[in-house]
Amino acid sequence: MSITGIKGMNDILPQEIAAWQFLEQQARQIFRTYGYKEIRVPVVEKTELFCRSIGETTDIVEKEMYTFEDKGNNSITLRPEGTAPVMRSFIQHKLYNEANSSKLYYMGPMFRYERPQKGRYRQFHQIGAEAIGENDPRIDAQVLAMLSHFFEAVGITNVSLQINSLGCTACRPEYRAALIEFLTQRLDSLCDDCKRRYTSNPLRVLDCKAAGCKEATLQAPSVLEHLCQECDQHFSTLQHHLHALKVEFEINSRMVRGLDYYTKTTFEMITTALGSQNAVAAGGRYDGLIKDLGGPELPGIGFAMGVERLALLLDQDKLQIEVPQLFIAALGERAQNEGFILLNHLQRQNVYAHMDFSGKSLKAQMRLANKLGSIFTLVLGDNELDTATAKLKRMADGTEQEIKLDTLASTIAAALDAEGI
Numbered sequence: 001m002s003i004t005g006i007k008g009m010n011d012i013l014p015q016e017i018a019a020w021q022f023l024e025q026q027a028r029q030i031f032r033t034y035g036y037k038e039i040r041v042p043v044v045e046k047t048e049l050f051c052r053s054i055g056e057t058t059d060i061v062e063k064e065m066y067t068f069e070d071k072g073n074n075s076i077t078l079r080p081e082g083t084a085p086v087m088r089s090f091i092q093h094k095l096y097n098e099a100n101s102s103k104l105y106y107m108g109p110m111f112r113y114e115r116p117q118k119g120r121y122r123q124f125h126q127i128g129a130e131a132i133g134e135n136d137p138r139i140d141a142q143v144l145a146m147l148s149h150f151f152e153a154v155g156i157t158n159v160s161l162q163i164n165s166l167g168c169t170a171c172r173p174e175y176r177a178a179l180i181e182f183l184t185q186r187l188d189s190l191c192d193d194c195k196r197r198y199t200s201n202p203l204r205v206l207d208c209k210a211a212g213c214k215e216a217t218l219q220a221p222s223v224l225e226h227l228c229q230e231c232d233q234h235f236s237t238l239q240h241h242l243h244a245l246k247v248e249f250e251i252n253s254r255m256v257r258g259l260d261y262y263t264k265t266t267f268e269m270i271t272t273a274l275g276s277q278n279a280v281a282a283g284g285r286y287d288g289l290i291k292d293l294g295g296p297e298l299p300g301i302g303f304a305m306g307v308e309r310l311a312l313l314l315d316q317d318k319l320q321i322e323v324p325q326l327f328i329a330a331l332g333e334r335a336q337n338e339g340f341i342l343l344n345h346l347q348r349q350n351v352y353a354h355m356d357f358s359g360k361s362l363k364a365q366m367r368l369a370n371k372l373g374s375i376f377t378l379v380l381g382d383n384e385l386d387t388a389t390a391k392l393k394r395m396a397d398g399t400e401q402e403i404k405l406d407t408l409a410s411t412i413a414a415a416l417d418a419e420g421i
């Protein structure tokens with residue numbers, strides 16, 4: 001029996017890769033203009049890092065982490081998200097002392113042991129960005145503007161931005177107390193998880209998908225009515241900047257997010273096109289995280305987008321599939337050998353050229369060229385080699401032009417350029 005991959009962990013196949021490369025390339029291009037630099041951190045970290053940052057009573061830490069003991073009996077975890085590892089690295093390498101290292105982006109696999117379904121996987125990929133050191137709500141607005149810019153650039157339009165504020169260490173305790181009091185009166189309707197954690201982490205109950213919890217919390221107190229003056233001012237100034245930058249948004253005071261490190265601004269980019277997996281991107285401010293992880297007292301804000309979800313929303317028709325620019329069909333042994341050298345010469349001049357090595361008939365070679373979607377074909381036989389000229393055929397309309405073999409690369413480049421390919 002052949003061995004298959006692990007449930008919820010997908011291969012990204014060659015026919016899907018154009019979408020992934022497009023998304024990654026657009027992110028790199030756009031993030032660059034806002035001053036972000038790429039950072040690459042390991043996919044495994046000490047388990048403690050995630051417990052301390054994401055929070056002991058979150059679903060991620062309680063149920064979803066891939067945690068193992070390594071051969072030295074250390075508890076290590078496959079990263080379920082990117083913010084904590086990036087902050088760990090930021091602190092460890094004292095990046096706060098470097099100019100140009102306060103805006104960081106990353107892309108790569110994350111791991112959560114969730115029940116797989118469309119848009120939800122156990123290995124999934126994020127493209128994330130983090131801006132460190134800035135309290136001013138202008139940075140919140142700029143992060144959201146960059147996110148909207150990205151969605152516009154990749155042509156994903158069926159999304160909407162929801163924002164909220166979760167307050168700070170000054171006002172959150174008061175809100176938590178109000179929420180706990182509210183939940184205490186409705187304990188019977190809550191699911192077992194929420195009954196257990198409603199005092200340690202009452203905000204989680206607002207995020208619970210269980211029908212009873214949803215119903216019971218319909219009239220729950222709003223976090224926005226419990227913000228301190230500073231948080232309230234920060235949130236309204238953010239809205240003012242978003243209007244100024246023409247970033248559309250809605251306020252959703254029930255959005256609490258599934259990670260405990262958030263303070264003040266939180267947000268999600270929501271779609272209705274992916275069923276219950278409706279968040280394509282999400283993030284927020286984490287003003288206490290760097291200090292909690294042993295670093296200096298620096299605020300931060302960022303987001304991560306789910307690449308699988310982005311790829312599902314992408315208009316695949318707009319993607320350019322890579323096809324050979326030239327297929328060399330060889331007639332006879334001499335042409336096969338000379339053609340092989342010509343092929344290499346073209347490849348070294350950046351022409352995506354292809355040839356069959358299995359000795360197919362001319363007809364079968366042409367069929368293959370067609371199947372691969374090659375833009376041009378060139379038939380090479382003794383006659384062509386003797387005269388150093390050949391007919392370059394454009395497959396789309398069958399037109400042919402006679403060309404000198406030594407100008408092949410430049411002729412193809414010019415023809416493709418003229419057609420904007």
Ligand code: HAM
Nearest residue numbers: 081083120121124279280281282283284302303304306
């Ligand atoms: P998150 O909301 O847990 O936030 O994940 C961000 C995005 O990752 C989600 O909106 C979703 O698109 C994608 N995602 C999450 N879980 C899965 C899954 N099982 N399968 C497929 N896609 C998934 C964070 O991870 C924070 N670190 C974001 C952040 C950055 N906050 C501040 N900076």
